[in-house]
Amino acid sequence: MNIQTDFSLKNYNTFGIEAKAMQFTSVQNTEELIEVLQLNKDIFVLGGGSNMLLTQNINKLVVHINIKGISIFKENEDFVWVKANAGENWHEFVLWCIDHNYGGIENLSLIPGNVGTTPIQNIGAYGVEIKDMFSSCEAVNVTERTIKTFKKEDCNFGYRESVFKNELKNQYIITSVVFKLTKINHKTNSSYGAIEAELAQNNITSPTIKDISNAVIAIRKSKLPDPKVLGNSGSFFKNPIIPIELYKKTLLQYPEMPHYVVSETEVKVPAGWLIEQAGFKGKRFGDAGIHEKQALVLVNYGNATGEEIVTVSRNIQKAILDKYGISIDAEVNII
Ligand code: EPU
16 A cells, blocks of 8 residues: 655645645555555545545545446346446546447536546436436445445435435445446437537437537536636536525516426526626636636636635625525535
């Protein structure tokens, strides 16, 4: 086990925040991970670093999950169950599936991060969530150091939610995920307005999974900043789900407010719209800012500290609460 000390995490978080790990090690397989857990009680688990905001140094052993490998778990005529290890880059895995003509996750193209963290917040985009194709995952229990398989029904998936963020928070480290994908008769999902428009622009009427992926890539590139160019963590906030009474009340004052019906009693409101209307879109405060093309994304223009970005996020939350009476919660983990 190679342990480095006073290790910069700047290249290990997509916000590009400078913070130090007291100790740092990278594990390549489950056995190495279990060995680390046997020797160290207090660790910090690092995946792709795409959903966290570092506001301080980490005075622990940071364990980078770098377990690679993609394999066929099982298959029949119609479906394939593909197992991807936790350290695989998510987007490269999506492209691998498309190259093999395995359908289901193409709408989730170009999402930053690694495979192992996708179930934790049930990543989603353009009408699809990871839970739709998730079959199972393997995870190591941090204290018992045993391996457990979680089936879909064990995971309590919800909008950007799962058991791994709630009841079992910090108790398991996901080492691999199995996805059930189609081999034939792909059920492409182009219902999202922006995808429809992108396909129409390219005169595509019966899209392949590759066409959908290309459309999603084009849309994301036009709206969302590339973390390699401008530090960010995707959507910083979750879209708030509010009671229908509050929605109706707010609508009287803001009749143009967009919404999606979630249930008979609740609607989801796009936080990006609320933030834009509150005047924050494109604003910059030192090196911390709100992206000019998508107000839900906070960005680091270079040397912002995590605290500076958190301050901007709190000011946004307060302004939205004051203006609309709606609370918006961070989607990103603030460390
Ligand atoms: N909107 C604005 N101003 C903005 C941004 C959005 O008015 O600056 C409005 C749009 O006009 C539209 C609505 O808000 O009416 C929704 O916007 P968009 O389609 O861009 O999606 P979103 O709700 O802002 C969510 C996800 C994204 C995902 C997109 C596409 C969350 C927290 N975010 O964003 O996920 O890519 O839908 O499906 O649910 C991520 O989680 O990191 C992420 C990027």
